[in-house]
Structure formats: C-alpha cells, structure tokens
Amino acid sequence: GPKVLQIPSHQIIDMGQMVTLNCDPVSNHLYFYWYKQILGQQMEFLVNFYNGKVMEKSKLFKDQFSVERPDGSYFTLKIQPTALEDSAVYFCASSFGGFTEVFFGKGTRLTVV
C-alpha cells in the first residue's frame, strides 16, 4: 500500500539545539500531518498542513515548532530550540483529501538530553 517514509527513525539531540524531522509523504497526497506520542501515552494531533499553509494546530504545537514543505519535497517539522519535554515519537501522516484515509509513517523517536 501507499507508504509514508520518515527519516531518521531515531534522533538524539542536546537540549536547546534545533532539530528537523523529515517526512516523505505519499506522492499524490495533498494534506500532511504531524502527531506526537509520549512514551506510554496517546498519540496526539499536532498540526495539519495543506496548500502551503497550517490549517489547524493543537495547543501542543508550541511557538518553537514550525512546519513546511518547500517545493513539494520533504514535509518537515522543525523544533527550535528543543526542550526535554519534546522527547517523544513523532508520526508523520498524509491523505489525498480531507475526507480520505490518513496514512502514517513508522515514526521518528526523538530523544532530547
């Protein structure tokens, strides 16, 4: 089936540094999403992105977070600066439309030390 690829699978970063998580969504999809899952907790919506714009974000999407997809390349989540509470697994997802199936990647485990 359609694949969402996330690179890298695991990243360790020093607190205060910048990190960029990369996502290669399904090729013809138009809607892109990030979800966050802290160990032992529910997966939670962070943001959705369409037509070059953030359409909706949750209160977890702090000012230090930003997303972009320049020229149809990777869909990225940047955190600058990182904090210890940003340690989690971040799942990227995409869908063709707002009403169609959402496909998830395998996640990137971010560890902030």
Place this chain on the structure above:
Amino acid sequence: GDSVTQKQGQVTLSEDDFLFINCTYSTTTYPTLLWYVQYLGQGPQLLLKVTTANNKGISRGFEATYDKGTTSFHLQKASVQESDSAVYFCALARNNNAGAKLTFGGGTRLTVRP
C-alpha cells in the same frame, strides 16, 4: 473538544479465542469512528472505519460497530491468530476540507499465544 477513552491497555489471548475491545467517545459532531492497528516496527494503519451508528465495518475478519446511545464503539474478532498480535487504537475522526483530525485512544496491546 473530542475525546476517546480506551481502558484496556493489554489483552492476552490464545489462538482461536474471541477478541472484544471497547472504547468510549465524546464529541459534539457526527463522528466517524476508526480502528487502527500497529504491528511491531510499523506505523499505525487503518483497519476499519464506521461512519454511521449501528452499521458494521468489516475487514480481515474484524468487525466494528458504534452505539450512539452509549457513545461506545468496539472491535471484535471471532477467532484470533498469533499474527493478530499488535497494538489496536480506536480513533474519532473529524473531517473537513481543511483536513482530517484524529483523536486517538491510548491503545490496546494484544498478545496472542500460539
């Protein structure tokens, strides 16, 4: 806002046992309710979708329905196999032209013993 509660964190069964996992939800909209399955080392993938109360979603031997009166929805399978071992998430979807927003339960880790 939307919320989903999935109380069974772990379920251990033997092959051919009956599986039943239940979730409750809260929303002010007409919900689409989903079940996602996550196998080890993979991302979550859609297993079933139910858009109308009391209708049944069926896929790969799994069935799901939701009850608007009790705001609950459940996943069941008559006879589980070892290959069904995975984490199962219930989710509530709010869809519009701005995109899909999924609210997930905490997940149920199913272990099926041979």
